């Protein structure tokens with residue numbers, strides 16, 4: 001009997017500042033081993049809320065370098081160094097990750113902060129723990145140990161000349177978890193999701209919001225709609241589905257609503273808008289469905 005796998009949705013919002021949803025981050029845990037898929041804003045604090053010491057998370061996999069998927073990296077690295085990290089972390093990311101990390105720490109953005117902290121002997125002695133190993137990956141098997149295998153491939157989000165965007169298929173114990181990062185419906189996710197135990201897939205805008213955006217020609221749509229997600233999940237035969245990366249359309253916050261009025265039919269914005277997501281996923285997918293919220297936990 002292999003160990004249970006625990007999936008914790010640390011952050012479930014899209015890119016805006018949302019009082020109720022953090023940015024993208026999913027924690028996979030098996031026993032005392034923890035793996036992070038994306039590390040958007042708030043991820044480190046959410047680890048602590050989920051009773052996981054950030055200093056005990058040694059592997060982070062970044063799907064793409066949009067800030068809502070990697071912005072907590074400095075917080076994670078500095079805070080876990082301060083929490084007496086004993087194992088150097090490894091950050092796996094698309095091309096550009098090495099440059100991002102190089103400019104983030106003692107060579108760049110946090111140069112003064114790190115120099116000030118390193119005046120103390122305990123910090124100076126553990127200086128090497130702040131700097132992660134960085135592995136830039138392309139499509140294929142990107143990590144394997146005796147507990148987990150992580151496959152990556154291109155998804156359809158931003159043109160690769162601008163930003164390399166990946167989805168993941170993770171084999172952990174004897175379970176398979178597929179994670180989309182951000183994408184339109186694409187063949188990679190159809191393949192990665194095939195017969196998986198859990199598909200964690202973005203579902204950024206309800207159909208009504210997309211119709212509004214098409215009419216007003218606001219932004220692009222590089223995401224997956226509930227109708228499309230239901231089709232993909234049903235076609236792939238997934239055993240459970242988590243819809244996540246919600247574009248703040250269920251908010252009750254007046255600041256956020258003030259902004260969203262230019263992006264979607266504002267009279268629909270609020271918790272009730274989630275019913276539209278369920279209705280449209282259900283047109284094609286009848287299986288177990290979870291609408292992600294921060295700190296939601298699924299045991300596999």
Ligand SMILES: [Zn+2]
Pocket residue numbers: 014015024066068069182245
């Ligand atoms: Zn995103």
Ligand SMILES: [Zn+2]
Pocket residue numbers: 064066157182
């Ligand atoms: Zn993105």
